[in-house]
Amino acid sequence: DLKQLAKETFDRIVNGLASADEPPIPGAPGPEPVSLDEPTEPREPLPPKRDQSAPATRTATGVETGAPVSARAQKETYLTTSSGVRLRDTDHSLKAGERGPTLLQDHHLREKITHFDHERIPERVVHARGAGAHGVFVGYGTADPVCRAAFLREGAETPTFVRFSTVLGSRGSADTVRDTRGFATKFYTDDGNFDLVGNNIPVFFIQDGIKFPDVIHAGKPHPDREIPQAQSAHDTFWDFVSLHTEAQHHTMWNMSDRGIPRSYRMMEGFGVHTFRVENAAGETSLVKFHWKPQLGVHSVTWEEAQLISGVDPDFHRRDLYDAIEAGAYPAWELGLQVFPDNPEQMFEGIDLLDPTKMVPEELAPVQPVGLMVLTANPTNFFAEVEQIAFHVGHLVPGIDATDDPLVQARLFSYVDTQLTRLGGPNFNQLPVNRPHTEVNDMLRDGFHQHAVHAGVAPYRPNSLDGGCPFHAGADVDGSFEHLAVRVAEGTKVRAQPASYDDHFSQARLFWLSMSGVEQEHIVRAYTFELGKCYEQVIKERQLQCLANIDPVLCEEVATGLGLPVPAPTIALVDPEPSPALSQVGEAWPPDGRTVGIVVDPDGDLSDVEDVRTAVLAAGMVPLVIAPHGGTVGEGITVQRTFATARSVEFDVLLVAGCPVPAPDALPLRDAKAGAADATELDPRVVLLIEECFRHAKVIGAWDDGGAALDAAGCSGGLGIVRGDDGAAVLAQVQEEMALHRVWDRFGGDPVSS
Ligand code: HDE
Structure with a gap:
């Protein structure tokens, strides 16, 4: 049962150890000082982690061994050198006396540092991240x-x-x-x-x-x-x-x-x-x-x-x-x-x-x-x-x-x-690159060769290795051959066909297939990017390209840049738009979305646990946000504090309370002087609500959460769900979030339609 598994994993990973019987009291002194000594006993069992995805019983070259070939390193108790010798000390280098110079003969020191020096490989020239x-x-x-x-x-x-x-x-x-x-x-x-x-x-x-x-x-x-x-x-x-x-x-x-x-x-x-x-x-x-x-x-x-x-x-x-x-x-x-x-x-x-x-x-x-x-x-x-x-x-x-x-x-x-x-x-x-099928090539040697090839004849034809490996003929299942298609005839040229000359019509097709709000985003993106350029001539030339795509797009961007609007240099044709290109308008299930739940530890928390469970049951990820970490109420685990949460992490915000400013929201001296105004909403919650509103996210609120929305100046409008009951609010929120964002909240004229 995936949902049950999800819940268990979530409790383990996200909630950590917080299900302890007695929730800790924030800020209270701990019962025992925590030891700073390093552990001396092996931690059993080692944290569970899957093996790297190497074929279970095959060697690097696909030879079936019948026994598990593990690619997993770092699994035994005692530290060793790379050649497997157990070590008594990796924290001190070998020196001529306690205050003396380090000795060149310290192989472990040199191995440790040398390997570290070479830990980095070149990053990908593109797609590095x-x-x-x-x-x-x-x-x-x-x-x-x-x-x-x-x-x-x-x-x-x-x-x-x-x-x-x-x-x-x-x-x-x-x-x-x-x-x-x-x-x-x-x-x-x-x-x-x-x-x-x-x-x-x-x-x-x-x-x-x-x-x-x-x-x-x-x-x-x-x-x-x-x-x-x-x-x-x-x-x-x-x-x-x-x-x-x-x-x-x-x-x-x-x-x-x-x-x-x-x-x-x-x-x-x-x-x-x-x-x-x-x-x-x-x-x-x-x-x-x-x-x-x-x-x-x-x-x-x-x-x-x-x-x-x-x-x-x-x-x-x-x-x-x-x-x-x-x-x-x-x-x-x-x-x-x-x-x-x-x-x-x-x-x-x-x-x-x-x-x-x-x-x-x-x-x-x-x-x-x-x-x-x-x-x-x-x-x-x-x-x-x-x-x-x-x-x-x-x-x-x-x-x-x-x-x-x-x-x-x-x-x-x-x-x-x-x-x-x-x-x-x-x-x-390498384990991640190995095929999960047999490899029987005649490639040999080279840097980082891991295979121990047993044959003596890595060439064809041979008789010494019994003629192996053989060609897989057309009758052998799974043999590859390039498809025998006719190749275009011609003279050797550095040129391309005339059909490649059209550079603008599909850019126009894309633009015309966008909804109003998507077009607005495109205009803003061009205006931002070109606004970051220094060279006037580059901006003007790109505006010319936009003129060859669409006059409205060009004009809007030109206006943003404060530049004249060029006329197109080609005849614009109107292709049939392709609605499939637009991201907006289709309803999607809420699965996999992140739901922030703002709670007030001093307020009514009765609905919070049920809402959290319902969010999880719907395949979404609930994250409880409170003024402090640990737990609130009767063991509700806090995943984000007002200091660590930011609206951008959540697809939807639920507000279950109206938390007053926590001391860390204010300058320390004011907090010490007791200057926190109990009627005020914590400014970080104000920011959370404002940003979610501005980014067209659905916001739900119940109990004192309604007062929080009022205090943040986002009382109502499209995609704001208010009620007395957390479950009912969540149900409506789920309906509203099917479109992902509430773009209609802002009304206004789309760029072109
Ligand atoms: Fe790549 N590309 N590419 N590319 N590409 C690389 O290979 C290259 C192109 C793409 O997650 C490199 O191992 C040339 C198109 C992806 O490891 C390199 C040309 C598309 C990844 C390389 C293209 C891609 C790469 C860099 C033009 C989409 C990341 C590191 C002829 C269909 C793969 C590496 C990963 C990575 C060359 C064009 C996709 C340098 C010469 C088109 C997703 O070999």
């Missing part, structure tokens, strides 16, 4: 008519590992910056690994991989001062995208709410390129891969994104980890858009090999072919999330790449970068 989790994919069998890949067959279960990421920032940068998000999945299939290395945006900045260093150099911090970190709001980025206008479509997605997701759990994923697939009868089709999140597609507001970057830079990482730990497993359906494999590789006038174009779902519906659920956090971040190595060329029988010039360059790039990043050619032997 990320988070990951283990999962399982189950095929529906619905892909059979177009694709024979075994992992898509009905009921086939395949372990997966997913890494989400931002693109531009360094490894320690904030999660909620405006950027594209990576969505890379490794399927450990029975036919070997299949990597779907995608993004949360279905199009890319460039049509040809040879431009990748250009777009990334433009987006990364300026080379002289190395600022700004993880931002596109600077001159070099806008310089490039306004000159290299094929980037305009992707840039439009970045400026939309897609650039600031609420959670990795609430993002779509896209394979971006068109792939070629083959069915059992040998017929090929062209497809685009889509991931559809079961929690819907949601975003934070730009103000929230900026606040979170300071308040909790690990917001998305924490969100993913907490959700999985609490048993609220995020899930995505994998879907295919299917197109006939015609020689032109075009569909409805859209060039399927041009990665700056997508195909509206209204023209080619996304057909679900399987479900992925993320069920386990990494055991060790470095070993798994940092060392995972994806490759677009990791394909399995039934799936192949196309001639899209972007994917062609990617086929080269990934191993190349990993050779440096992971220090040699054997990184596929």
Whole structure:
């Protein structure tokens, strides 16, 4: 029972030890002084953690041993050197006398420091900042008519590992910056690994991989001062995208709410390129891969994104980890858009090999072919999330790449970068990268070789190893061959087809498909980003691009920048909008949302425990917010204090009381003088309510909570639910939060409609 498991895990993780019989009294002296001595007995049992996802009984090269091969280190009681010698002391270096110099012969000191000196590996040149989790994919069998890949067959279960990421920032940068998000999945299939290395945006900045260093150099911090970190709001980025206008479509997605997701759990994923697939009868089709999140597609507001970057830079990482730990497993359906494999590789006038174009779902519906659920956090971040190595060329029988010039360059790039990043050619032997199937290659030696190859003939043909390994012929199940399609003929050229010349029409399609409030966000995003540029000429050139996308968009941004509105240089055509592109308007279940519950320890707490239980039962995460930590009332655990809580952490706010200012809300001297005004609401609760209101969140209040809303100046309006009974308020709140935000609260004219 997942819900029960979720509750138990939540109680263990979030509530910690707070279920003790006698709740501690805040501020009271403790019974016994706490010992500062270091523990001398082993702590049994060791905290439970799953093993790294290495195949249970196979060695690095897939040799079946019949016995468990554990990738888990650090599990015994006593400290050893790396060569397994037990150590009596790791706290003092070996010296010539207590006050004398350290001796060179201290091997343990040198081993310890040397290893530490080399703990860091180069971060990814792009997508350095990320988070990951283990999962399982189950095929529906619905892909059979177009694709024979075994992992898509009905009921086939395949372990997966997913890494989400931002693109531009360094490894320690904030999660909620405006950027594209990576969505890379490794399927450990029975036919070997299949990597779907995608993004949360279905199009890319460039049509040809040879431009990748250009777009990334433009987006990364300026080379002289190395600022700004993880931002596109600077001159070099806008310089490039306004000159290299094929980037305009992707840039439009970045400026939309897609650039600031609420959670990795609430993002779509896209394979971006068109792939070629083959069915059992040998017929090929062209497809685009889509991931559809079961929690819907949601975003934070730009103000929230900026606040979170300071308040909790690990917001998305924490969100993913907490959700999985609490048993609220995020899930995505994998879907295919299917197109006939015609020689032109075009569909409805859209060039399927041009990665700056997508195909509206209204023209080619996304057909679900399987479900992925993320069920386990990494055991060790470095070993798994940092060392995972994806490759677009990791394909399995039934799936192949196309001639899209972007994917062609990617086929080269990934191993190349990993050779440096992971220090040699054997990184596929790392636990997280190992296939869960047998590996029988003729690759040998190299840095960090972990396998002990037993044969003597790593070449073909041979007779010494009995002729092994043999080719797997066409009759052998699960053997891979590139699909034998005809290659376009032509002369060698550095050029691209005329169908790649249209850089603006799909950016316009996207803009016209947005709801009013989404358009408003896009206008504000462009105005913010260009407002951060110094060079006038860059702003003017980008306005020209906007004029070629939409006159209203251009005018609004120009007004914000205080610049003239240029006329378009191309004829604007009105495409049929694609409602599927909009995030707003669809109702979603409340699962996985975070609910803040403000309580007043001195007020009526009778409903709080029931509301908390009901929130949890609905698949959401309740976090009780009180003036102090520990417990309130009869053992209600406090997860956030007024000092640690900030509105941006919650999707919904419930206010169950009207807490007066706690001493730490005021300058110490006033508190000492007893200056707290008992009738006043704690200013941090005022801020909580105000921000939730401004960010269009649903707010519920009962009992004295109503007075708190009044005191914060947010008494009523759309999405404000007030009542006498906590359960009834929560029920209505749940209905109202189906749309994620209450945008109608602010009325007003949308930018264009
Ligand atoms: Fe990547 N990309 N990329 N990329 N990419 C990398 O590989 C590259 C592109 C994507 O979580 C690197 O191991 C080139 C498109 C993701 O580990 C590197 C081109 C899409 C990740 C690389 C592209 C992506 C990467 C850096 C243009 C969406 C993170 C570290 C030809 C479909 C994977 C690494 C992870 C990572 C190169 C374009 C997605 C340098 C040359 C288009 C999600 O090899």
